[in-house]
Amino acid sequence: MKNHLCFLFIVLFSAVPAQSLIQGKLLNSEQQPISGVSVSISPEDSDDILAYAISDKNGGFSIEVNSEISTLKISIRSMDYAMVSEVIENKNQTLNFYLTEQAIELKDVVVKASPIRQRGDTLNYSVNTFAKEHDRSIADVIARMPGIEIQSNGQILYQGKPINKYYIDNLDMLEGRYNLANKNLAHKEVASVQVYENHQPIKILDSLVYSDRAALNIKLKNSFTFTGQAELGLGASPLLWDANITPMLFARNKQMLTTYQTNNTGNNVAEQFTNFSLSSLLNPVRINLEKKDWVGIQSLSTPNFPDKRWLDNNIHATSTNFLYKLKKDYEVKFNISYLNDYQKLKGATTTRFYTANDTIQLNETQFNQLYFNSLDANLILHKNTKKNYLKNTLELQGFWDGERGNILNNNENIGQQVENHYFKLANTLTSIIPIGKQLMNLNSYVGIDKTPQNLRIDPGQFINLLNQNMTYDLTTQNVAHQQFVTTNSLGFNKGIKHFTFSPSIGFQLMKQSLNSSIFVDETELTESVFNNDLDWTQTKAFAQLLTEYKKKKWRLSLMTPVIYSNYNISDDRNELGQNINQLSFQPSFNVYYEPSAFWKFNIGSNYSESLGDIHQLHYAYLMNNYRNIQKISAPLPESQIMSYRVGMDYKNPIKSLFWNIQYSHSNLNNNLLYATQIQDNGATEITAIQEDNKQLSHQVSSRISKYFGRLGANLSLKGSLGYNFSEQVINQILTDVKSQNMGFNAKIEKDISEALNVEINSNWTFFKNSLQNQSNAWITRQEHQFKLNAYPKENQFVGLTTEWSRNDVLKSNKDYFFADLLYRYTWKKANLDFELQWNNIFNTNNYSILSIDTYSYVETNFRLRPSQVLLKVRFSL
Incomplete structure (x- = not known):
């Protein structure tokens, strides 16, 4: 693998043409520097720009040219000075230019801003x-x-x-x-x-x-x-509504956004509440509490096309967000959101479990009802200046969710019911202040959460394991999980010439408890093997040094953390436990190289060691859903991960062209091998075996996008290729599991005329897996969308959207066709939009998709929303 990486590194960096550095100053007749002037380099006989720069406040410019051409043309343009154009040699040189003031008389022209x-x-x-x-x-x-x-x-x-x-x-x-x-x-x-x-x-x-x-x-x-904006829509088949009231205020010292949205049209406004914040990479043991489910009903695989086609919802969502700037550069922010949603999902699944010497098929018809209630609130004090930094976030989060499900499993009717609650209170503090000629960095996180959950299955399942092979009416699984986490660190940042050194030390304490019990009908199973009583204490101490080097076009970073971990785990009821000490060194290294304003190259590697969490270790059985029960009575999982990546980016804003390619590889070694026992009815029992095993993955992805100004067109292409390998025990046989995937996307948008615009978006995906060198067939999926946007009159718009898709399923290919129509009339004087929407014109009511797990193929036939018509009125606030 190291040889492969070296080869890739050499190929990438050898692809950069020879460079020459052309620099100098721009001065006026009084020897004063001239800033903000465009300096461009092009071939002698062409106007194609190879590189460019803008003169700085000292009149200086510096341009690196990547070209084998022997002679170049340098051009200097400004509205206040006469243009300069000279032919020069392609070599390192310093050139000073004296510009002559010149008033330019402009003719009547139509000016188009550069995109x-x-x-x-x-x-x-x-x-x-x-x-x-x-x-x-x-x-x-x-x-x-x-x-x-x-x-x-x-x-x-x-x-x-x-x-x-x-x-x-x-x-x-x-x-x-x-x-x-x-x-x-x-x-x-x-x-x-x-x-x-x-x-x-x-x-x-x-x-x-x-x-x-x-x-x-x-x-x-x-x-x-x-x-x-404010909008209100009413429709039929069935009675439909869609409302959105979202006022916003943006001023120099305050901002506000408040929204209330509700609909039952399949518009999934919950996505607007998703938090895409990126966590800090400077703390190697940072943990933020988040909701995790221990139990659930058997879910349906949802289609991978727009929610409006399949989501049967009834949602109410509101959010208030406020920012106010205080004195001395402080900001206070307040964000609170509440979501209530009721969803119904209908469909049927055919699941094939592939083992080394057998195939098991399971047929299920499902009707699921999902109830979501959540509250999320944040209060933030923030200061971010060149001299100091402070951010304190107080967060409160709660979920009160429920799930109901009915399944017809091979002619047996099974009822499922889940209560899923969660509560979290957390505070995060980051402070950076100068002390002498260095910076002191303080980080602190403190959080508590509770997760009480309950699963009821009717009739009772796993009769061999739970009830001596006798049928019974009801299985109940109760789970209560609590945890407390605090992570604290102190660090410094010091710059010395081209280097920055950022040492830090810190510690983490995590205390968790897991209690679970199983009831057969109304009788609790008292055997310890069905009752978890787990206490988990995890402490970590770390010291690390982040070293960064910066010179000209190079950026290098080396992270060298040393982490000491102690895990004290005990289950008194099962009389089992572990005490583990680990000292690990987990370095990471990254190189960034920017030879010009157009090109960026990166290469990096990372080594990490991790011990499992409480979800991967419990000494008694815990039923996750009606056909999955597991006991993980084994040493704590340990993993060593070695990962590599290499990539390059290209951008040319002048030509509106962007391109990148990325390759990544990871090699994961585990100490536990998970054994899955699949029963004839599809139920699975999962246990862990202490045996070394590995997982490998390779992934390549690339994308390119280009705007053609003269043609009024946008083009984007994306592609990916992946390979994964793992080992599993399936029905007592050690099995090599391999999977491959490929994907390609092409999207083009074109203005045919001022009154007509078209968009085409096509996706192809291919995937397959193999078990013990027995390869299954390739599964292909393709979706093609065509949009026609027309403006018959100045204040009218007609949009026609058509979608055609083909999916490989277990026995055949299936084709689907959808069409939507939108008519909009704009009353400009009143700033009003009137819209008539007709979705799913041909009333396509079913959709089949195929998904692949490590050892199973699942075909889902999903019930779609019917054809519906909606009339909307929208106005700006």
């Missing part, structure tokens, strides 16, 4: 260039900006990586829940979308700690903006 402009590490996308007449939110516009991608859940990627911040006028009010603004802020209020490359969110660390992630800033047209 993308770059200054330093900031890209400015012109909203007017990428916006279409039928767009409403800023998300509609961002989705077609080259280099930027919005995933189906709303997460924003730049050059294939998630952004680390979403600002509105350089303020972060929403703290990662940026979908609330992205999908509700009218694009007409936005002047430009800015991308801050290599963005370090903490200003005091900006020149010390390197970041390879970008941030997005929504730059509004006005310094004071009161905006938002």
Whole structure:
């Protein structure tokens, strides 16, 4: 593997052409420097720009040219000075130019702004260039900006990586829940979308700690903006409603966004409440509490196309977000959200379990009812300046969820019922202050949570294990999980010439308890093997040094943490326990190289060791759902992971072209092998065996996007290729499990005329697996979407969307066709939109998909929403 990585590294870096450095100064007739002047390099006989720069405040410019051409043309352009153009040799040199002032008389012209402009590490996308007449939110516009991608859940990627911040006028009010603004802020209020490359969110660390992630800033047209939207829709088949009231206020010293949304049309507004914040990578043992489910009903695999086609919902969601700037650069933020949703899912599944010498088939018809209630509140005090940093976050979170399910399993009717509650209270503090010529960094996290859950199955299951092979009416699984976590660290940041040293020390304490019991009918099983009484104490101490090197176009970072861990685990009822001490060294190394403003290269490796969590160790049986019960009475899982990555990015804002490619590989060694026993009715019992085993994965992905200004077209292509290998014991036979996947996406948007626009979006996916060298057939899936956007008159819009998909299922290919129609009339004087939506015109009511697990194929026939008509009225606030 090391040889492969070296080869990739040599190939990538040998692909960079020979470089020459051309630098100098621009001066006027009085020997004064001239800033803000464009200096470009092109071939002698062409106007194609090879590289460019903007003169700085001292009049200086520096351009690296990657070309084998012997002679070049340097051009200097400014509105206030006469143009300069000279032919020069392609070699390292210093050139000074004296510019002559010249007034330029402009003829009557139509000026078109450049779609993308770059200054330093900031890209400015012109909203007017990428916006279409039928767009409403800023998300509609961002989705077609080259280099930027919005995933189906709303997460924003730049050059294939998630952004680390979403600002509105350089303020972060929403703290990662940026979908609330992205999908509700009218694009007409936005002047430009800015991308801050290599963005370090903490200003005091900006020149010390390197970041390879970008941030997005929504730059509004006005310094004071009161905006938002209100819409109301009513429809039929059945009675439908869709309402959204979202006022927003953006001012110099305060921001506010409040929303109330409700619908039963399949519009999944819960995605707008998703938090996409990226956790800090500087703390090697950072743990944030989050909700995890111990039990659940048997779920249906949901289709991978828009929610509006299948989601049978009844949702009410509200959120209030407020930011106010105090004196001395402090900010106070308050975010609170509440969600209530009731969903119904209907479908049928055919599951084939593949073992080394047999195939087991399970047929299920399912009707699930899901009840979601959640509350999330944050109070934040924040200060972020070049001199110090403070952020304290107090978080309260609660879930009161329930699930109901009925399954017809091979002609047996099974009822399921789950109560799933969760409560969390946590506080996070980060403070960075200067002490002498260095920075002191303090981090503290304290949190508690509770997870009481209950699962009831009717009739009783696992009769051999739970009731001496006698049928019974009801199985009840009770689970109570509690935990307390605190993580604290103290560190320093010190810059010495080209180096930055960031040593830190810290500790973590985690205390957990897990109690569970199983009832057969109304009788509790008193045997210890059915009752977990687990106490878990985990302590960690760590010391680490982050060393970074920066010189010219190079960035190197080396993280060297040493972690001491102690796990004290006991279950008095089962008279079992473990006490484990581990000392580990877990280094990571990254190299970033930027030979020019166009190219970026990265290569990195990481080694980590981890011990399992409480979900991977319990000495008594615990029933997760009606056909899965497991006991993990084994040593604590231990894993050693070695991972590598290598990639490169290319961007040319002048040509609106963005491209990247990334390869990653991981090698995982485990001390436990999980044995799965599949019964004839599909029920599985999972146990753990102490035996070394490994998992391997390879992944390659690439994407390219290009905007053709003259053609009025956008083009994007994406591709991926993956391979995974693991070992499992299935029905007492050690089995090698291999899987492969491939995917390709092509999307093009084209203006046919001023009154007609088309969009084509195509996806192909291929996957297969094999067990013990017995290969199963390739599964293919393809989806093709065609949109026709027409403007018959100035104030009217007609949108026709068609989707065709083909899925391989267990026995045949299945084709599906959907069509939607939208008519919109805009009353501009009153700023009103009237919309008529007709979704699923042909009333396609079923959809089959095939998903692959490590040892099973699952075909799901899903019940879709019927054809429906909705009349909407929308106005801006």
